[in-house]
């Protein structure tokens with residue numbers, strides 16, 4: 001934690017509140033679960049996370065280290081058994097006395113083992129002085145624990161269970177003090193008041209006031225999870241997954257912006273990834289959907305945890321993140337308030353060991369009372385049933401008996417598809433029903449707020465059924481985000497075509513425009529930008545940005561896949577590809593810089609993209625929409641060997657030289673080409689031959705030749721006097737070009753010939769069998785005088801022509817010809833790349849890897 005990142009919270013700032021710049025500083029709560037704090041190594045990882053993610057006004061909430069609570073619970077049970085045995089034993093009986101002695105010894109041994117585990121963490125992590133202090137406190141606790149275990153056990157049940165969190169908070173706080181930042185540990189029983197252990201209803205006013213008193217100015221608070229006091233002042237626990245609940249309660253008490261549950265899984269999946277290998281990470285879950293998932297068996301989310309996230313009085317929403325402390329750089333799941341894209345997510349969950357209970361009491365309005373009492377998994381007031389857990393059977397029977405009604409129970413399971421208001425979507429309901437055909441569900445019910453469709457099954461839900469239903473419900477559910485960089489001539493046309501493309505092409509169903517960039521401004525919206533108003537929205541809402549900010553957002557994007565469409569002419573932007581590929585982001589580029597960069601950089605990009613499963617398509621870098629890149633790739637993949645590539649590769653130069661007959665000045669045509677949008681933003685890029693040189697290099701590389709730009713001889717048609725000018729100055733003085741081209745034209749014309757700017761690459765056989773592939777080709781781009789009948793001389797203005805000779809096409813070359821520049825064909829070519837990429841992404845399988853299971 002750097003000094004700069006240390007900020008203070010408003011409520012700590014005494015005195016001059018008007019000058020407190022930190023009033024707006026949001027608080028973040030970080031909760032570390034037992035597995036994240038299990039060993040010294042894990043705790044060191046947690047320290048690193050705190051160093052990187054926390055500010056001093058944040059709050060850390062901890063569970064007990066590893067399985068400490070289980071161990072404490074086991075101690076309690078051992079002591080209970082021992083006390084019961086002692087009560088009934090006849091100590092004069094040798095074997096009974098021996099049995100008692102054994103149980104006592106075992107209990108002492110268990111206490112010693114627990115002490116030793118804690119001592120080991122302390123000594124492995126803290127320096128000697130601090131270790132001595134914390135060990136001393138531990139030993140005092142163990143002494144008290146020993147007296148509790150031999151005293152009135154029931155009275156101290158919760159005191160015993162609380163020790164794990166107390167030790168964990170104390171140790172982490174001491175470590176923070178020693179290594180990271182000032183910190184104090186807080187026992188939640190000092191401030192957190194709930195009504196009682198059964199309902200866990202929080203007294204927010206008292207708890208918030210008491211917490212304020214406990215927190216210390218300039219110190220990072222480490223608070224025990226899981227424990228609290230009830231309103232009679234008794235120690236109590238918050239039950240299963242209580243620490244997660246503690247974290248969200250504490251977040252509500254301080255109006256935190258986020259709570260991060262650092263755990264051993266890196267997010268919430270569309271099904272339990274331990275049994276559904278094709279489960280998808282859900283990047284963003286709306287609150288209501290998350291609550292329903294928690295209710296219906298999601299192993300990570302618990303309905304109780306989610307309750308404090310929305311404060312109905314203040315409308316304050318705390319966003320919840322689930323992330324892995326073992327893989328902190330992996331983006332987890334965020335739970336909160338989101339727009340349409342997140343609302344389209346579907347997941348599948350199941351619960352076994354349930355009961356369906358039929359009774360007259362469940363018909364009509366009387367069902368409400370049962371609902372309030374038992375919070376059933378699902379119900380149907382017309383058919384008169386509720387589905388409950390087996391543990392609820394007894395109390396339900398008693399409850400119904402007191403109402404004088406009969407009930408029948410039948411064992412069932414449920415499988416549910418969960419998503420924002422899914423029950424209101426006829427198509428989803430139909431798909432769910434179809435996928436369940438073989439399971440013959442007993443009935444289908446709508447879940448809470450219509451956020452789930454629940455099928456009640458007569459048999460336990462099998463893993464096979466779960467996988468099949470999950471496949472059917474989520475097979476098309478990969479959300480692809482698209483960021484468009486470059487909103488000029490081609491970029492605007494690309495965006496104009498986008499709405500119709502998204503409507504028309506089913507492969508693009510889950511494609512969302514989420515970012516727009518110009519050189520200075522950016523509009524990023526994770527909930528999607530309306531494609532029908534993209535440019536207007538950009539005008540109205542874009543903000544200045546830096547590349548660092550852009551990369552930071554990209555590294556946290558909430559999509560299954562993200563595609564950056566680079567329609568800039570900018571070298572600087574192309575340098576970001578390396579970062580994009582490192583983050584698994586895909587690139588579609590019209591920009592030629594990256595594909596024609598130095599061999600070393602190019603190879604590094606290719607390798608990084610491959611290593612991170614990023615795709616890189618750039619068909620429009622050569623020939624605009626013409627499928628030249630694809631053709632070359634296909635020949636190579638099919639085993640052919642390309643020996644020569646030649647042609648007219650510049651739409652601009654094609655248009656000008658096909659049109660030019662010296663009747664109008666050359667510069668007039670150049671300005672005309674610029675106005676038509678076929679030239680580069682600076683037409684000298686075309687006229688200098690550099691654009692053609694880059695294109696030849698790109699094709700050569702696709703054809704398997706290793707070469708650099710400097711290996712291609714290039715004739716520059718821009719006279720030196722015009723080379724150093726700004727674009728505007730050059731355009732103003734373009735008439736200086738006229739006399740050169742007039743002469744060149746007339747000289748060729750006199751020989752019944754014409755002038756064309758031609759690219760040629762030839763594979764020359766190497767007698768010395770040199771391994772260096774560069775030695776094998778001759779490549780140049782230059783102005784040539786060609787017979788008027790030459791295939792390169794008889795093009796429609798603006799057409800490109802590509803002539804490919806290969807082993808298979810040696811006698812009769814493969815020719816691709818057509819418009820090689822222009823707004824429509826280039827924007828169209830980019831859309832073709834987008835569809836192509838989405839098609840490939842549709843087949844991409846993202847197998848989930850889980851620590852310790854399939855990793």
Ligand SMILES: NC(=O)C1=CN([C@@H]2O[C@H](COP(=O)(O)OP(=O)(O)OC[C@H]3O[C@@H](n4cnc5c(N)ncnc54)[C@H](OP(=O)(O)O)[C@@H]3O)[C@@H](O)[C@H]2O)C=CC1
Pocket residue numbers: 485486487488489490491517518519520521567568569570572573590591592620621622624651677678679680681820821822823826
């Ligand atoms: N014209 C054609 O027929 C063909 C063009 N291409 C390629 O398409 C690309 C775009 O050409 P064109 O539309 O004519 O160019 P324009 O000059 O018309 O537009 C370029 C756009 O890119 C933006 N931009 C520049 N630098 C950056 C940056 N660092 N980050 C984000 N955005 C940036 C500009 O923003 P700002 O306005 O802020 O400067 C502008 O919006 C070029 O690479 C070109 O080679 C490829 C095939 C055919």
Ligand SMILES: N[C@@H](CC=O)C(=O)O
Pocket residue numbers: 620621622623624649650651652653678679680686691820821822
């Ligand atoms: N300026 C280029 C545009 C396409 O790459 C050309 O004229 O070919």
